[in-house]
Amino acid sequence: MEHEDEPVYGLPEVPPAGEHVIWQGSPDWKALAIRAFHVRKLVVYFALMLVLRATVTLADGGTALQALRDVALLMPLPLTGWRWCWRWLRLSARSTVYTLTNRRVVMRIGIVLTLSFNLPFRCIAAADMARAAARHRRHRAGLAGQDRIAYLQLWPHARPWHLRKPQPMLRCVPEPDAVAQLLAAQWSQLNGMAAPAGAAAAQPPAASPLPETALAAH
Template sequence: MSHDHDDFQTEPVRGLPAHLPEGEEILWQGQPSWWALAQESLSLWWVAGYFVFLFAWRTIGGAATETWLASATTASFFLVLGLIVCALLVLVSLIQAKATVYTITNRRVAMRIGAALTMTLNLPFKQVLNAELSLRKSGHGNISLEMNPEGGMGFSYVLTWPHVRPWKLKHPQPALRCIPDAKAVAAILADAAQTAVSQPDIQITRAPGMAAQPAE
């Protein structure tokens, strides 16, 4: 995992901390949908529902000693508070989505994440054990990457949230969250990973003391 703490406007390549090595090319780049991110990772509707419940509970309880209108007026505090909280969640989602760039190349997945503390995760295909697609009816979805635990790549669930598979706390799995047209993106990733893994990693070295022999 590599970290890039410079402002991402100075990136040599959008979403990447350095220029692509020779032979590597970008196949896809994208960002989370801020609206899907707010609903899924920030539980927007659950939070809204909680404050509506508090409003209803206070209104019904207060109606025993005052009129329904007076009770509802007093309880409307919870609706105002809920509206403020939901607005903050939407703002966080917007900032997170804008600061995030997911990149798939022919060799790896790169994730530039974080609004306050920007970092870039470089995930080589040869360290990916499995990729799982979670698809929604809207076409948005998450692609979770199960990494090789022996590959020396450790991740913090807290530091990489919300760009991780939910509830995988012991062995966090980096995830491309709430991306549009996730099925097509998953196909691109699968083809690139299969091609990269099937290519042998050959390194040519010269043994010490061996000199080139003239051709006969």
């Protein structure tokens, strides 16, 4: 059984006195496939590669049968790539656990080497919730921390394209609005500052801030 040595599921140690878990979740693997692993783009890429192979054969004077034979010879390459991508995707979603306590956010990530990142609320500078198209609007929530973590250590649990200052991300979680409200409430309670009213409300745009004002870093 994976992670059987964890004293508490999703946590590297037993929480200290006064700390308790209020939410736990993992990425939706179907949404993760689209948003992080870009499986649709991979399908298009491999399809174009096969079409190009057939086109080149025909352009060189080959018959349709020869074009089909060349495509068949090339087929193991995209199938192998797709298989490894799919396996990595499923393992990534299955091994990831996001935990929200009354004091911090904990991200347990990693397939071969398990890493746990502790993000105390006192060190969190800002939090944002982003949505893609309406059909995926449930699936993504992110948070930015003060301390820097290497982008490659975080991926795919990192905000895309923020390479110089990587931002941890609770990616493709179900019911992100409820998680956002819990995060805002716990941050406000611990830091003694009120989050803006309606900050975590669901909005239809492609990207919208969780708190309307930045949460000051300590």
